[in-house]
Amino acid sequence: MKMLPGVGVFGTGSAARVLVPLLRAEGFSIEALWGKTEEEAKQLAEEMNISFYTSRTDDVLLHQDVDLVCINIPPPLTRQIAVKALEAEVRSLLSYPLAELCHGSALVPGPLGGFWESWLGAAGRGSTESGSHGGDVPSPRVQRPRSACAGTCSLGVNKQLCRAGSTVCSCLRRSFLRGIGKNVLCEKAATSVDAFRMVTAARYYPKLMSIVGNVLRFLPAFVKMKQLIEEHYVGNVIICDVRVYGGSLLSHKYNWICDELMGGGGLHTMGTYIIDLLTHLTSRRAEKVHGLLKTFVKQNTAISGIRHVTSDDFCVFQMLMSDGVCCTVTLNFNMPGSFIHEVMIVGSAGRLIARGTDLYGQKNTALQEELLFTDSLPVNKGLLDKGFKDIPLLYLKGMVYMVQALRQSFQDQEDRRTWDHKPVSMAASFEDGLYMQSVVEAIKKSSRSGEWETVEVMTEEPDANQNLCEALQRNNL
Secondary structure: OOOOOEEEEEOOOHHHHHHHHHHHHOOOEEEEEEOOOHHHHHHHHHHHOOOOEEOOHHHHHOOOOOOEEEEOOOHHHHHHHHHHHHHOOHHHHHOOOHHHHHHOOOOOOHHHHHHHHHHOHHHHOOOOOOOOOOOOOOOOOOOOOOOOEOOOOOOOOOOOOEOOOOHHHHHHHHHHHHHOOOEEEEOOOOOHHHHHHHHHHHHHOOOOOEEEOOHHHHOHHHHHHHHHHHOOOOOOEEEEEEEEEOOOOOOOOOOHHHOHHHOOOHHHHHHHHHHHHHHHHHOOOEEEEEEEEEOOOOOOOOOOOOOOOOOOOEEEEEEEEHHHOEEEEEEEOOOOOOOEEEEEEEEOOEEEEEEOOEEEEEEOOOOOOEEEEOOOOOOOHHHHHOOOOOOOHHHHHHHHHHHHHHHHHHOOOOOOOOOOOHHHOOOEEHHHHHHHHHHHHHHHHHHHHOOOEEOOOOOOOOOHHHHHHHHHHHHHO
16 A cells, blocks of 8 residues: 655644644654654644654654655744755765765764764764664774775765775665655745755755645635636736735744744735735736835733834735736734735736635626635634634635645655655745745835835845845844
């Protein structure tokens, strides 16, 4: 019987708590859970009946039964884990002579970082340990003769491959080959630089899945809307108008959502996916933007003293897209009560309106709008009763459809790592993620300058010192 890939989940927040039962309902097995601390991971693992939990990223990425990782963590951490999951430190390992690793008298040196230190820690103390690498690893301090290290690496990356036949070499190589590269489903990054690094990693390993989890793309209402736009239901698209109204995004304590530089705020949290959705629906990209971001609630009963909120709770922005399409988006998170999510596409022949998960349309020749699609998907009542009311029903349903698409993509595959692109063809790629982040940063720049700003998608990584100077300048402003 063909099996779905084992899943490693990164995160212990509301999204992870929803994702785990949804994955299991579709037949995925949760093999590992990562939390920021051991206590957080243990608490959720016991609650969700997950046997393996950890606060060390390598323990999940090198787990032999994990072939898909789902990353639902704060934006500043997303890039680090997503890139590491795709690369699995391949270039770090193979850029260093294995002879030095296996026959040196010292522990693995600095260029390989904490990855090898954590993996060989027990071995470096002279003991052996069996783990996800699938065998005993003797101490690398043991002296062995330096025999010829030549030939071509089986991965075709490095020509220095140890042929000494040592136990360390063979064990590390077997273990590492089994741990190389995981399929990745993750949330958005914190900055354009982080998103660019994720794109670079995805291009290096194109056969691995690397998608950003914009669940709005998977909702049937938007799938139908895109189809009707392509069939010219509205004629030539001229205007897009979006309204998202809801309660405060702040939690009961100060965290990343309060900090604009860490990816907090309505624009980054929900506006990013609205930007991506509009581009997906219209097949047009933003060229220039103008925006205004405001923080009306800077402190509350849980956030006081020297701490204050810097992320936006109100944002309105305009996008001038290719072919002259104009978009207006309003994000207001100062309205407790019902969550309002409305996307309207206006064309020369009519309009389409998605209210929540239902789709309406009206031709210019019609007297009133018609209901084109209603979403009757039942959502597990348990998900609504367990404190997930901070996740709107719209997004809960989107997660259900996304997980169903994942199952269709992986099922009937000969290998648990291979996948069919068609069921997830509507998903956002890492390149889409870079575009989203580029538009968001242009909107923030416009809010500071008061001017229209051009959207510039990064093509090469900028100098780190320049990024630091710009961050300090933003902070001073």
